[in-house]
Amino acid sequence: MRLLRVGAPGQESPALRDEAGRLRDLGGVVDDLDGSFLAGGGIERLAGLDVEGLPVLPEGLRVGPPLRPGKIICIGLNYRDHAAETGAPIPAEPVVFMKAPDTVVGPDDPVLVPRGSTKTDWEVELAVVIGRTARYLSSPAEALGCVAGYALSHDVSEREFQLERGGQWDKGKNCETFNPFGPWLVTADEVPDPQDLGLRLWVNGAPKQDGNTKDMVFPVAEIVHYLSQFLVLYPGDVINTGTPAGVALGQPEPKPYLRAGDVVELEIDGLGRQRQTVGQA
Known part of the structure; x- marks a missing residue:
C-alpha cells in the first residue's frame, strides 16, 4: 500500500493511492496515520479493506507528511x-x-x-x-x-x-x-x-x-x-x-x-x- 496524508498543514487527513493511481479517502476508516495507527495493527486492517468502496478524492490536493512521526x-x-x-x-x-x-x-x-x-x-x-x-x-x-x-x-x-x-x-x-x-x-x-x-x-x-x-x-x-x-x-x-x-x-x-x-x-x-x-x- 501507498499511504499518505492530504490537506492543509496541520489539517491533513489519511488517504491511499490505489493500484490505478487514484487517491482514495481513508478518513472514514482511520483517524490518522501515526504511531497509534501502526501499533494497533492499522496496516493489517487496511490490507483487508475493499479499496474500490472508498471515496475518490480530487487530484491537486496538497500532500503532507505521510505520517505523524514520533522521534x-x-x-x-x-x-x-x-x-x-x-x-x-x-x-x-x-x-x-x-x-x-x-x-x-x-x-x-x-x-x-x-x-x-x-x-x-x-x-x-x-x-x-x-x-x-x-x-x-x-x-x-x-x-x-x-x-x-x-x-x-x-x-x-x-x-x-x-x-x-x-x-x-x-x-x-x-x-x-x-x-x-x-x-x-x-x-x-x-x-x-x-x-x-x-x-x-x-x-x-x-x-x-x-x-x-x-x-x-x-x-x-x-x-x-x-x-x-x-x-x-x-x-x-x-x-x-x-x-x-x-x-x-x-x-x-x-x-x-x-x-x-x-x-x-x-x-x-x-x-x-x-x-x-x-x-x-
Whole structure:
C-alpha cells in the first residue's frame, strides 16, 4: 500500500493511492496515520479493506507528511562514497543524531534557508518507519519484522551550524522545514529488498546525487538492531538512514549551497518523488 496524508498543514487527513493511481479517502476508516495507527495493527486492517468502496478524492490536493512521526533518529556517514567526499573516516559504529518531529514538512512544501545561513545543503535519504516496538533486539534478523514501511526523506542540513559552531550536529539539522517527508509511506511488503533502491537528487535540474542503498555501510536491519540497544523504538518512529555522495559539502569551492529560488527534486525507486522551492526564513 501507498499511504499518505492530504490537506492543509496541520489539517491533513489519511488517504491511499490505489493500484490505478487514484487517491482514495481513508478518513472514514482511520483517524490518522501515526504511531497509534501502526501499533494497533492499522496496516493489517487496511490490507483487508475493499479499496474500490472508498471515496475518490480530487487530484491537486496538497500532500503532507505521510505520517505523524514520533522521534526521528538519523544515521550519519552511512555511505562510503559520502564519507570519502567529506574527508571523514568510515565509522566503526553508526553515527547517530536526532531531528525534532517539528522539522517535518510535506514533500513539496518550501524549504527555508535559516537566517544567517550560507551553507544549507541537500541530502536524499531512505526513511525507515517503525511499526512494532523494538527494544534490545537479539539480532539484525529480528529487525525487519519491526519495520512498517519506507519513505523518501530529505535530510536538509546547515553545514556551518552542524560542523563549525561547536557542540553536536543537531544545531545544523533541526532548523524549520529541514525534513521534507513523503509523499507516501510504502508498506514493507511492497519493498522486498531495502538494500537495492536507487536514490537520486537534482538542484535546478542538474543531477547532484545518484546512489543506491546497497552501498550503505550499515544496512537497515543492522541499524534497527543497533539502535534498539540504546533506545526503545516505538511505532511511528522514523529512521533517516544516511545519504550517498553528491552533497554540496563534498564539492569543490565555491561549494554550491542552496539559495532562495533554487528548486530541489529527489526520488527513490518505488517511494515517489519530492520537489521543493527554496525560500528564506
